[in-house]
Amino acid sequence: MKIGGITLKVNGERTKALIEMISGFTRSRGSKSYRELVEKLIAHLRRIGVPSTSINIKEYACDGVTKYGNYTSTMVWEPIKAELWLKKPREQFITSFRNSPTALLFGSAATNGWAELQLVEYKGPGDYAGKAVLAKEDPVKVFKDAVVNGGAKALILSYMRGKCPEIGREPKTNPDVVNYLSIPNTLEDYNYRAFGFSISEKHFNFLKKLLGKNSVVVINAEVETKVMKGSIQVLEIDLTKKQNPYVLITAHLCHPSPGANDNASGSALALELAGIISKEKGFPPTKIALMPEFFGSTPYALEMKRESSMPFLTINLDMVGEDQKKTGSSLLLTETPPVLPKRYDFLLEYNLLKHMPRCDGIPIKRYYRLPYSAGSDHCPFTAMGVSSPFLGHLPDRYYHTDADSPDKVDCKELEWxxxxVLDSLLELISTNPKLDAYIKSKEVSEFVYYCENIRGKPGSRELFSSFLKAFEARKHGFDSLYSQNSFIHSRKKLIPNFEGSIGFDWYYALPEQLKKTLNLNVTSLAELITVSANIIGSRESTELLAEIYYGVPQKAVSGFIDFLVDNGYFMEGEF
Structure with a gap:
């Protein structure tokens, strides 16, 4: 492939080999293993010709106390060994950290030797004092009910997030996989000295059956971990040569082994891109950053904001190498909300369609562009006003399990x-009339769609002003399609009481009835509200945007915002 005389090529096999290396590390944030991996990646970057002067390590507190926006940093957690056995009614091995690095709940405290505990089944809030609790529900909820309020010492969990029977992502079709699960692990949480294991569906059913047949079931466990205050590392490759504005490519490096697609794939591809960009001319100033998910990207973005050094564009790579046949996944471009510049979404989509693998001109891969969604490291940057398209794959039969191994990675997908991404970077600073026409056609059609759906409604005037910028209406001359008199001003302010992404703490206080009324991914809605409140600062505009963007009834959105205001996440006032 050549553009403007530059020869470019992502080597899928080379990138997959790096994924295999990364996936051999359990990459818990701040841990010795994570740091050893960072050193290996720095050595790799030097060997492929990235100048040492371009490689930086940023460090941020990981002490269980320090807050970054809405995220409280975790403690540094170093897993060493763990075993779980059945003691009564008979002796039988269940699982171990050696057999599956996802078997130990992230955040588990040490047992200081072997611990024998009676096993009981989770029945909601209650008295579990001194016991191990078998459960199949959200770990955070079970931790609060059984450990914090119920006095339990251990959790034995089998819980699969994001079930999708249509592609075979459900426990009954994956009875042997072990899910990657975490329990809360701030300094306050560690005071409970709780530990736990993630077990397969097969082992869960076995233990549940024993509980039904026996009056007393006892487990025997040994867990060795190190929990300490320390720091997390962000590996930054600065190829800007101190020029501005610049593009930032992000990928999270954390997760237990193997974590091949999630997210050794994004990290390895980002490093492959770094090697190419460092050697070739013609690219815009670019930085690449590998970090712990959320807990690294948030302080990193906040630091950039304080230093007035934010990128003008972020491209987030998270789960980018899926073998679609094996995983059941589709490649997704998660777009930027329409109150921020949309050109970059369409630029990426143009090149994804151009490079899509085909047979006789017919696409042989699945690809979709989705509305803005939460769940990765684009969120803090989007919340701070940076267009941050996110490339990844979902759903996936094996993500967040010990079966997310390198054999599920497709070299051709990585190249695609x-x-x-490389073409898109080059075309940020080059002229391509065909591409310009494609982007203009997308911008005008979406501009008209949104304007038609908001005009005559409270809050539409501020949205219209944002759309004029987001879709380059004045530049392309279609701003005159609508008169400002067709749109109505807002009356109420809506301002976040935090910096960056809203995070997830609020989720566990959200009433179940409100979740059902909203009937969508509420974490994405919360992030969209955050973006709108930061960019526009109007309640009516935010409610209207959510209604037309996600198709959620305005009354339901208003109830959700009331909840967030009542819980101190946002404040209101006269506009």
Missing amino acids: VGNS
Whole structure:
């Protein structure tokens, strides 16, 4: 592939080999293993010709106390060994950290030797004092009910997030996989000295059956972990040569082994891109950053904001190498909300479609562009006003399990994504009339769609002003399609009481009835509200945007915002 005389090529096999290396590390944030991996990646970057002067390590507190926006940092957690056995009614091995690195709940405290505990089944809030609790529900909820309020010492969990029977992502079709699960692990949480294991569906059913047949079931467990205050590392490759504005490519490096697609794939592809960009001319100033998910990207973005050094564009790579046949996944471009510049979404999509693998001109891969969604490291940057399209794959039969291994990675998928990103970077600073026409056609059609749906409604005037910028209406001359008199001003302010992404703490206080009324991914809605409140600062505009963007009834959105205001996440006032 050549553009403007530059020869470019992402090597899928080379990138997959790096994924295999990364996936051998359990990459818990701040841990010795994470730091050893960072050193290996720095050595790799030097060997492929990235100048040492371009490689930086940023450090942020990981002490269980320090807050970054809405995120409280975790403690540094170092897993060493763990075993779980059945003691009564008979002796039988269940699982171990050696057998599956996802078997130990992230955040588990040490047992200081072997611990024998009676096993009981989780029945909601209650008295579990001194016991181990078998459960199949959200770990955070079970931790609060059984450990914090119920006095339990251990949790034995089998819980699969994001079930999707249509592609075979459900426990009954994956009875042997072990899910990657975490329990809360701030300094306050560690005071409970709780530990736990994630077990397969097969082992869960076995233990549940024993509980039904026996009056007393006892487990025997040994867990060795190190929990300490320390710091997390962000590996930054600065190829800007101190020029501005610049593009930032992000990928999270954390997760237990193997975590091949999630997210050794994004990290390895980002490093492959760094090697190419460092050698070739013609690219815009670019930084690449590998970090712990959320807990690294949030302080990193906040630091940039304080230093007035934010990128003008962030491209987030998270789960970018899926073998679609094996995982059941589709490649997704998660777009930027329409109150921020949309050109970059359409630029990436143009190149993804151009490079899509085909047979006789017919696409042989699944690809979709989705509305803005939460769940990765684009969120803090989007919340701070940076267009941050996110490339990844979902749903996936094996993500967040010990079966997310390198054999599920497709070299051609990595090349498809990687070369699309490279083309997009080059075309940020080059002229391509065909591409310009494509982007203009997308911008005008979406501009008209949104304007038609908001005009005559409270809050529409401020949205219209944002759409004029987001879709480059004045530049392309279609701003005259609508008169400002067609749109109505807002009356109420809506301002976040935090910086960056809203995070997830609020989720566990959200009433179940409100979740059902909203009937969508409420974490994405919360992030969209955050973006709108930061960019526009109007309640009516935010409610209207959510209604037309996600198709959620305005009354339901208003009830959700009331909840967030009542819980101190946002404040209101006269506009």
